[in-house]
Amino acid sequence: MDRGRSTSQESEEGIPLTYIEEVERLLGWRALRSRMAGMAVFAIAVMLAPLVWGDIYHLELLFLCHYYVMLACSWDLLTGFTGNVNFGHAFFIGGAGFAGALLNKHLGWGPMATLPAGALIAGVCGLLVGSFTLRLKGPYFAAVTFCFAALLYKWIMIRHELFGGEEGLAGIQSLTPDPLGNYYLSAILMLSTVIGLYLLSRSSFGLALRSIGQNETTSQASGVDTTRYKITAFVISASTAGLAGTMYGHAQMHVGPEMAHESLSSLVLMMAVVGGMGTIVGPVIGAYLLTLVNESLRFMGELRLLIYSAAVVIVILFAPRGILDLIIRGSSYLLPRKGKMAEEK
Amino acid sequence: MTTFLDILVLGTLWGSIYALISVGFTLIFGVAGVINLAHGAFYMLGAYLAYTFIGVLELPVILSAAMAIGGTAFVGMVVDRVCIKPMRQNHAYVLLITLALALLFQELMYVFFGPHGKAVQDFLKGEILLGNVRVTYQKVLTMLASWISVGALWAFIKKTKTGKSIDAVAQNVEAAVLMGIQPERVYLMTMGISAALAGTAGMLISPILEAVPGMWAFPLFKAFAVVIIGGLGSVEGAVLAAMLLGYSETAVSRLVSANYPDMVYLVAIILILVLRPRGLMGKRAQ
Amino acid sequence: MVNIIEVRGLSKAFGGLQAVVDFNMEVAQGELVGIIGPNGAGKTTLFNLITGFVKPDRGQVILKGVDITGLKPHEIVNRGISRTFQLVELFKDMRVVENVMVSLLARRVRGSGEGKPWQRALLYLERVGLLHRALHRTESLSFGELRLLDIARAMATDPEVLLLDEPFSGLDAEEALVLSRAIQDMHALGQTIVIIEHRLKDLLELAQRVVVMVFGEKMAEGPPEQVMNDERVISAYLGERRPRGVFSGC
Numbered sequence: 001m002d003r004g005r006s007t008s009q010e011s012e013e014g015i016p017l018t019y020i021e022e023v024e025r026l027l028g029w030r031a032l033r034s035r036m037a038g039m040a041v042f043a044i045a046v047m048l049a050p051l052v053w054g055d056i057y058h059l060e061l062l063f064l065c066h067y068y069v070m071l072a073c074s075w076d077l078l079t080g081f082t083g084n085v086n087f088g089h090a091f092f093i094g095g096a097g098f099a100g101a102l103l104n105k106h107l108g109w110g111p112m113a114t115l116p117a118g119a120l121i122a123g124v125c126g127l128l129v130g131s132f133t134l135r136l137k138g139p140y141f142a143a144v145t146f147c148f149a150a151l152l153y154k155w156i157m158i159r160h161e162l163f164g165g166e167e168g169l170a171g172i173q174s175l176t177p178d179p180l181g182n183y184y185l186s187a188i189l190m191l192s193t194v195i196g197l198y199l200l201s202r203s204s205f206g207l208a209l210r211s212i213g214q215n216e217t218t219s220q221a222s223g224v225d226t227t228r229y230k231i232t233a234f235v236i237s238a239s240t241a242g243l244a245g246t247m248y249g250h251a252q253m254h255v256g257p258e259m260a261h262e263s264l265s266s267l268v269l270m271m272a273v274v275g276g277m278g279t280i281v282g283p284v285i286g287a288y289l290l291t292l293v294n295e296s297l298r299f300m301g302e303l304r305l306l307i308y309s310a311a312v313v314i315v316i317l318f319a320p321r322g323i324l325d326l327i328i329r330g331s332s333y334l335l336p337r338k339g340k341m342a343e344e345k
Numbered sequence: 346m347t348t349f350l351d352i353l354v355l356g357t358l359w360g361s362i363y364a365l366i367s368v369g370f371t372l373i374f375g376v377a378g379v380i381n382l383a384h385g386a387f388y389m390l391g392a393y394l395a396y397t398f399i400g401v402l403e404l405p406v407i408l409s410a411a412m413a414i415g416g417t418a419f420v421g422m423v424v425d426r427v428c429i430k431p432m433r434q435n436h437a438y439v440l441l442i443t444l445a446l447a448l449l450f451q452e453l454m455y456v457f458f459g460p461h462g463k464a465v466q467d468f469l470k471g472e473i474l475l476g477n478v479r480v481t482y483q484k485v486l487t488m489l490a491s492w493i494s495v496g497a498l499w500a501f502i503k504k505t506k507t508g509k510s511i512d513a514v515a516q517n518v519e520a521a522v523l524m525g526i527q528p529e530r531v532y533l534m535t536m537g538i539s540a541a542l543a544g545t546a547g548m549l550i551s552p553i554l555e556a557v558p559g560m561w562a563f564p565l566f567k568a569f570a571v572v573i574i575g576g577l578g579s580v581e582g583a584v585l586a587a588m589l590l591g592y593s594e595t596a597v598s599r600l601v602s603a604n605y606p607d608m609v610y611l612v613a614i615i616l617i618l619v620l621r622p623r624g625l626m627g628k629r630a631q
Numbered sequence: 632m633v634n635i636i637e638v639r640g641l642s643k644a645f646g647g648l649q650a651v652v653d654f655n656m657e658v659a660q661g662e663l664v665g666i667i668g669p670n671g672a673g674k675t676t677l678f679n680l681i682t683g684f685v686k687p688d689r690g691q692v693i694l695k696g697v698d699i700t701g702l703k704p705h706e707i708v709n710r711g712i713s714r715t716f717q718l719v720e721l722f723k724d725m726r727v728v729e730n731v732m733v734s735l736l737a738r739r740v741r742g743s744g745e746g747k748p749w750q751r752a753l754l755y756l757e758r759v760g761l762l763h764r765a766l767h768r769t770e771s772l773s774f775g776e777l778r779l780l781d782i783a784r785a786m787a788t789d790p791e792v793l794l795l796d797e798p799f800s801g802l803d804a805e806e807a808l809v810l811s812r813a814i815q816d817m818h819a820l821g822q823t824i825v826i827i828e829h830r831l832k833d834l835l836e837l838a839q840r841v842v843v844m845v846f847g848e849k850m851a852e853g854p855p856e857q858v859m860n861d862e863r864v865i866s867a868y869l870g871e872r873r874p875r876g877v878f879s880g881c
Contacts, residue, residue: 223737
């Protein structure tokens with residue numbers, strides 16, 4: 001359809017180059033560069049951490065952080081962006097964890113095989129569940145995800161001859177021969193997850209997801225196949241969680257029903273919320289923070305969980321967009337705003 | 346025959362309790378669009394307050410009951426004002442803050458009362474015999490009190506002026522505002538009523554089940570199920586669904602296996618959402 | 632003249648209420664058609680039926696000879712019909728330019744055109760005069776600017792037909808003028824436009840043809856002058872006779 005002026009003419013005549021430059025600076029590759037630099041610093045820090053905290057206790061603690069980062073970030077991809085609250089993340093974590101354990105115990109598969117298998121199984125489950133449920137509105141989707149996780153948990157407990165009942169399955173092959181190996185393998189998986197999901201969130205895929213979260217009707221009216229995007233995000237979310245679950249099972253050499261319990265879903269959710277939903281980076285902060293705080297409060301004994309849950313409530317009340325948002329807003333007071341099209345606040 | 350009577354009696358008991366728990370849950374949703382995941386925590390609060398007043402302080406039952414219900418209603422209103430009101434329009438936020446509150450309440454109860462179950466004495470002693478089934482007066486009282494409470498709520502909403510203002514806001518907030526109704530007041534009041542109903546259920550249950558810090562979870566899940574099956578926002582639907590759930594669970598427990606009743610509501614949710622998402626009597630299109 | 636859109640026998644009832652009754656309409660390529668009618672006449676429902684947000688009970692919607700009845704909204708957008716909304720919502724948490732960039736994700740326009748997505752988006756903003764607001768947060772826009780942004784968003788999917796739902800409502804005189812000019816410019820470039828409007832003065836200056844909808848049915852149709860002097864139309868709107876020439880917008 002001939003609409004008259006062509007694109008390249010416009011950019012010479014119609015739009016001042018300074019506009020384009022500024023938009024590019026905020027939305028284009030340059031904006032990404034500074035974020036990626038930050039990621040690189042983080043990655044280096046993670047890789048070098050064992051030099052400072054090289055004892056078994058710390059290595060295992062940080063492994064736990066890696067695990068929760070993967071869980072929280074994967075959860076965030078769906079819920080933080082599209083607004084569909086997933087209350088059953090443990091379905092994929094525990095489901096893949098047990099699947100990997102069973103493949104290992106009965107078929108002798110090693111971690112190099114069970115890790116991708118766990119991710120794949122979780123992804124397929126995500127596809128099946130998502131296809132059924134993502135066309136439901138918000139609270140209904142939340143309820144159904146919860147139901148699937150709860151049903152899995154009950155099934156695991158009922159079929160105790162298969163799943164080991166309350167005690168779960170022990171004697172699973174180790175992830176790597178030693179805690180240092182576990183640390184580095186989990187670090188690689190965690191960093192791949194974070195960087196991969198972050199780049200995804202900054203891409204047009206992420207834009208589509210955000211548009212769904214803010215106004216699904218308008219998004220559809222803009223030609224976006226919202227259901228397909230939601231399902232895709234759910235599948236990615238599920239398989240990443242499954243990967244993490246399988247990894248965890250091997251590292252602990254044990255899987256238990258608590259990996260499919262709703263309290264794990266809640267815990268992961270809280271990490272993402274406290275850190276800052278919808279950012280991928282926020283959940284990283286939330287996971288590290290809550291895991292380390294939880295550990296450091298151990299000395300408080302019975303009051304530990306009380307302080308922990310009170311802190312979560314306070315953060316949600318006073319920083320509803322999470323700690324990441326607090327950091328960003330705090331630092332924006334320190335850095336001056338440049339450019340013609342400085343935004344209004 | 347015994348089994349049938351058993352199912353009938355127990356099913357009615359649990360159905361009534363589910364109805365009492367769920368009616369408040371669906372009410373606050375229908376009126377304010379709030380899915381209050383702390384609803385189960387109010388139930389828990391009612392039970393623990395009953396234990397404190399009756400069991401520990403040994404106050405008279407009627408007084409304790411009133412204080413337990415009033416206390417729960419008060420907490421509910423504080424939660425609404427402080428936690429929900431600031432970002433009421435953001436549904437995901439409301440889900441998350443109420444969930445966080447539920448977890449906080451659990452820990453508070455754990456710290457104050459410890460992990461072991463706290464039992465309350467039956468309000469009325471004795472039992473009657475229906476056929477071969479023994480029914481304690483407590484259970485009968487619980488059933489009656491549930492029905493009276495639900496009935497009172499219905500009468501309040503349909504017949505009184507204040508109640509009608511709640512109904513008005515549920516149907517059309519803007520129109521209600523034009524009629525001079527203040528929505529925030531209605532939301533606050535509705536939350537108080539909702540919490541009071543949950544607290545009443547908790548208080549009535551406290552002699553039958555022990556009070557434990559984790560007891561907020563199951564009524565929340567059941568309420569959620571009932572409300573989805575009955576239709577979000579529909580009080581009549583909630584009552585119907587509650588009774589259905591009560592009977593189904595009891596039937597499954599007696600006829601199939603004791604392992605499975607807890608899965609009935611989960612399967613029911615999934616079935617309803619696949620077959621008839623708006624529920625049996627759902628009216629509010631979200 | 633080629634008919635881009637044909638609506639045949641479209642009907643929709645909600646509960647007991649017939650919102651749209653056996654509605655027939657054609658829109659030819661390049662036309663600017665107005666749809667008017669009292670409140671509750673079913674105009675927005677008609678748009679919802681055409682754009683797939685509501686499924687009709689009976690009838691068909693045909694786009695360039697192809698039956699698109701009952702397709703999902705995003706599929707209809709990708710076939711070439713875009714619409715704006717009476718209650719503009721947009722993506723509040725995004726910047727203005729990102730709102731338009733969402734439309735550029737549609738299969739229909741994805742990867743076409745030159746330049747990065749934000750460059751293409753800037754062009755659409757420029758056409759509605761919002762270029763200077765490109766990086767601002769959507770929530771900082773005025774009501775009139777939000778309307779224009781909604782139009783830019785809809786235009787970015789390169790539609791065959793653009794449906795505007797009460798674009799003038801709530802605008803002041805200056806904003807209405809800007810909007811009117813923007814619509815005229817688009818029409819001059821060949822865009823087919825259908826506008827639902829309640830503010831008759833704004834609409835009658837733009838429309839080549841007017842369709843009158845009352846209680847879900849088409850009551851009258853024709854050039855603006857003719858329709859506005861139709862007795863039935865006058866009484867449907869005002870409930871009484873009015874002298875000629877005194878007819879001003881609501």
